[in-house]
Amino acid sequence: MPTSAGSPPLSEPGLHGAARPRRLGVVVNPTAGRGRAVHAGAGVLAGLRRAGHDVVDLSGPDADAALARARAAVDGTGGTGVDALVVVGGDGMVHLGAQAVAGTDVPLGIVPVGTGNDFAATLGLPVRDPGAAGVALCRALDAGAAGRRPVDAALVTGPGLVSPGSGADQGAGRADGPRWVAGAVSAGLDAAVNARANRLRHPRGSARYTVAAALELVRYRPWSYRLTFDGVADGPAGLRSGAGSALHLRPGPGGTATWSGRAALVAAANGPQIGGGIRVAPAASLDDGLLDVLVATDLSRAGALAVFPSMFTGSHVRRRKVHVVRARAVTIEPGPDAWVAGERPLPVAHADGERLGPLPLRVEVRARALQVLVAPR
CATH class of the missing domain: 2.60.200.40 (Tumour Suppressor Smad4)
Incomplete structure (x- = not known):
């Protein structure tokens, strides 16, 4: 996973073995951040696996397919469920991830490499630095309940x-x-x-x-x-x-x-x-x-x-x-x-x-x- 100056790679001692390996679903938006998400997504998948997690790539040919895979993984209908869903992209990917996990106990991980990244910035996550974001993600996973922040979401209805x-x-x-x-x-x-x-x-x-x-x-x-x-x-x-x-x-x-x-x-x-x-x-x-x-x-x-x-x-x-x-x-x-x-x-x-x-x-x-x-x- 690419890292910025001062950001340790995921394989650095202390970040390599998770407290308990998690099964993670990852969805990558290949168009986010002028294509940066493609490179970042490959790094995220590799880095999380090096950190000891069981990672499945849920990305699809379009948003509908990716969302269907993510929902199936979250509710367990796609076989084995996931402990967390990770999205790589901008606010649009956060939006897609929220459709799958909001109202459930499955947390959302964010690697923000999109154009806006407003939700991630509000949370204080590393923005446009996939290496630092990956390290923070592993730290959150290792922390268990202390690595989860419950936040509000808005539910929109209309014909x-x-x-x-x-x-x-x-x-x-x-x-x-x-x-x-x-x-x-x-x-x-x-x-x-x-x-x-x-x-x-x-x-x-x-x-x-x-x-x-x-x-x-x-x-x-x-x-x-x-x-x-x-x-x-x-x-x-x-x-x-x-x-x-x-x-x-x-x-x-x-x-x-x-x-x-x-x-x-x-x-x-x-x-x-x-x-x-x-x-x-x-x-x-x-x-x-x-x-x-x-x-x-x-x-x-x-x-x-x-x-x-x-x-x-x-x-x-x-x-x-x-x-x-x-x-x-x-x-x-x-x-x-x-x-x-x-x-x-x-x-x-x-x-x-x-x-x-x-x-x-x-x-x-x-x-x-x-x-x-x-x-x-």
Whole structure:
């Protein structure tokens, strides 16, 4: 396994024999990180075997095949089950892994070599350094229960969801059931930028998001939404607004609260960042049992142009029309003006950089639904 300067190889004494050999399933995304994942994946497989683990390569010719193999290995229907699932790639591979292990006792190991790596960065894992990530993975496995970190995950439901293997905005895709999300669900300009970035071949890396944002802002107008919140956090912590007045929520049945209006950005965040370092919800926590739902109301094109750069530092949440509602769940639907003649279609929702499908959809946090392998400090 390749290592960076100062990162010991997996075969170094003290890392070579695991406390108890584990049976590990590994899934590699060959396209992640401009092809870096192919080389890294081979190193991960070899390194984990040198460390004494029983390793099976679950990678497939496409995402659907890889996910089917991973699910079979996790639930044991493919023969022998696995003690952990390891993904090699970026946030898209974390998303695929979450579909297989969320809600189970099987932990997820991450070797982050993709474009964004936002979920891994939030966890403090070594990013774009497969050698260091492999060493940390072995340390987490050796530590047993101390090497697992339980974090929240969001469960998304809706009639238009497509399978994780439907590709980057390649039409409707295959209909699918609920989807697990590790990081954030984007449903506004953030989703339109994600879709555009997925279609761009150049530039590489996180710069694609900047170029995609510039292209989408040329044709931007705020969209009409209806949001229904469940379990809004009590007190001032539940509703955070920028320099202006708070987002006006109307009480609804069963303790719900609703908002209707035009917005530029709508994102339901489990973690703080997306798109390779865009801090969409800087105060979001992976283990607080709540979503941070960002709503940037009817920004003009100039206002949206001003907000986007500030999202890299998280300072956009201090702006007058940017609000954050902390809640257990949110339903995102087209608003009352969405069907007016001349309206642009609402963006297709994305999550962890992957296409989810059109609105409506419901996003609900599930506390501690995902176990992640993180080396003890």
